[in-house]
Amino acid sequence: MSPRQQLCYALGELAYAVAKIDGEVVKEEREKLHKIISEDLSPVDYNFEISKIIFEMVDKQNKDAETVYNDAVKTIQCYSDSFDRDMRLVFLRTLEKIERASPPIVSAQKELLQRFRHEIKQLSN
Numbered sequence: 628m629s630p631r632q633q634l635c636y637a638l639g640e641l642a643y644a645v646a647k648i649d650g651e652v653v654k655e656e657r658e659k660l661h662k663i664i665s666e667d668l669s670p671v672d673y674n675f676e677i678s679k680i681i682f683e684m685v686d687k688q689n690k691d692a693e694t695v696y697n698d699a700v701k702t703i704q705c706y707s708d709s710f711d712r713d714m715r716l717v718f719l720r721t722l723e724k725i726e727r728a729s730p731p732i733v734s735a736q737k738e739l740l741q742r743f744r745h746e747i748k749q750l751s752n
Contacts, residue, residue, distance in 0.1 A: 630709035633702055638718055639664065639681030640699035641743065645725050648692040649733040659728040667721040696739060700746050707750045715747050 628636065642660050646652045652660075685695055703710055722743060726736050 630706040633706050634710055634714060636681060637699040637702040637706075638721060640685065640695050640702070641718070641722055642725050643681065643685050644692040644696035644699065645722055645736055645739055646729070647695070648735040648739055656729045660725055663721060663724045663728060667717055667724070692735075692739070696742075700743075703746070704750065710747075710750060712751075715751070718747070719744065 642664060643652065646656055646660055690698075722740055726732055726740055
């Protein structure tokens with residue numbers, strides 16, 4: 628995979644982590660997430676179906692939200708040269724939409740997004 632594809636994969640993992648941190652990711656929530664990802668990433672040629680595949684892979688690996696989050700951040704760090712300002716903004720906007728997609732927003736989701744903001748700020752320094 629190209630660096631950009633790796634980063635898009637990481638976004639799929641982050642989306643999963645944000646959704647799963649408050650419990651199970653139910654069917655309706657998955658559909659909302661796929662829609663958000665496809666709309667937000669269409670300008671960067673992200674394939675909508677990939678988000679479904681990512682979710683299925685993470686489910687089969689039976690990873691908790693924290694592990695999935697950490698894997699995604701490691702990928703972003705590895706490909707930080709390709710993680711430009713526009714992509715950072717898309718990632719943040721997408722994750723904020725995912726956080727709001729299935730109310731109520733729990734403190735663990737807020738904390739995870741705050742950690743992500745901190746992580747990407749560190750990359751830009």
